[in-house]
Amino acid sequence: MNELTTTVMSNLEMIGLILGMMAVTFGVRYFPFALAAKENLWGKYQSAVETALSFVPVAVLTSLIVPTVLIRNGETVSVSLDNFHLLSALVAFAVAYQTKHMLLTVISGLATFGLLKLLL
Amino acid sequence: MNRLTLIFHGARDTLPLILAAVPFGILFGALCQAFQLPFTLCLAMSVFVFAGSSQFVAVNLLGVGTPWLIVIGATFIVNLRHMMYSANLMKHVRRYSQLQRAMMAFGLTDETFATVLNRLNRNQDQPFSASYYAGSYGLMYLNWIFCSGLGFVLGSQLEDPLAWGLDVAMVVAFIGIVTPLLVNRLMWLSAILAGGTALLCYELPFQLGILVSTLVAIIIPTWIHLHQQTTAPTKTLDTEPNPQEQTS
Secondary structure, X not given: OOOOOOOOOOHHHHHHHHHHHHHHHHHHHHHHHHHOOOOOOOHXXXXXXXXXXXXXXXXXXXXXXXXXXHEOXXXXXXXXXXXXXXXXXXXXXXXXXXXXXXXXXXXXXXXXXXHHHXXX | OOHHHHHHHHHHHHHHHHHHHHHHHHHHHHHHHHOOOOHHHHHHHHHHHOOHHHHHHHHHHHHOOOOHHHXXXXXXXXXXXXXXHHHHHXXXXXXXXXXXXXXXXXXXXXXXXXXXXXXXXXXXXXXXOHHHHHHHHHHHHHHHHXXXXXXXXXXXXXXXXXXXXXXXXXXXXXXXXXXXXXXXXXXXXXXXXXXXXXHHOOOOHHHHHHHHHHHHHHXXXXXXXXXXXXXXXXXXXXXXXXXXXXXX
């Protein structure tokens, strides 16, 4: 790497960076916990909010998975046999769908990726 | 179940996800080293921030000379999704003190959220347990710090850490979390909307696309679900009769 332009920071700035990152991260994680006092916080929207929250894990994690798998080496969607991430993800999905077993899913996905790297 | 058993179970159930987090942590440390950031900054981020994907974004931004105040702003945006996680667990933490809630909030990573939620979904009779939560996040935390440090030390030996494809571990772990949750058509719709919108919005800065796609994938299925309830109040997707269950 010969074109390094890494931000140069004083010690004070580094402390500021860490404290700032810590504050915003902890803040977003803690805010709803801090409010969790009342049984029926959302009033007449309670069931709507609970329904919405039930979609959170699928919505967030799929948003993270799909671009990581499909957009390789730049800006374009890659659907081909050269995309080892995609092949490993498909194997992991098949195993997860059949077994619902976390460890098997992780191992089969990683093994697929390792084998492809090794053999090709 | 006593407290130690619960802590142990929390740690045990998170192990597959921790396995996947090992390369992720090493990759983070190696990137810090490659960008010539100080070792203390690398470790301090893992110890005090403890949020994998935002740490990646931060290091990459610092690596191209971004001012540190902007890095903090980006961290906020990348981690906004965690607010939805804690909102999801809100009703379970009501009986704990604010201090305990704060301690739990600090460790609310994707992995611990998924593990705790999975246990709540699986066993309706087992209530939310702070000890189980602590077991999950304690191991996750120690592993994350250790792997960041290890990655930094190994850094110079891993020539191009990204070329190793270490990020595939995160992908397969998340697939293991999401797949069992796809139990009805609306969940599938949510996943399809999330993936499609995330691809369309990929070019937005600071992973803003992920926030957009998450919101789309929550709002549309929720709207459909509520609409179905008002038009057919006796039948919801979750209570469709399952013929196999009835005959057995």
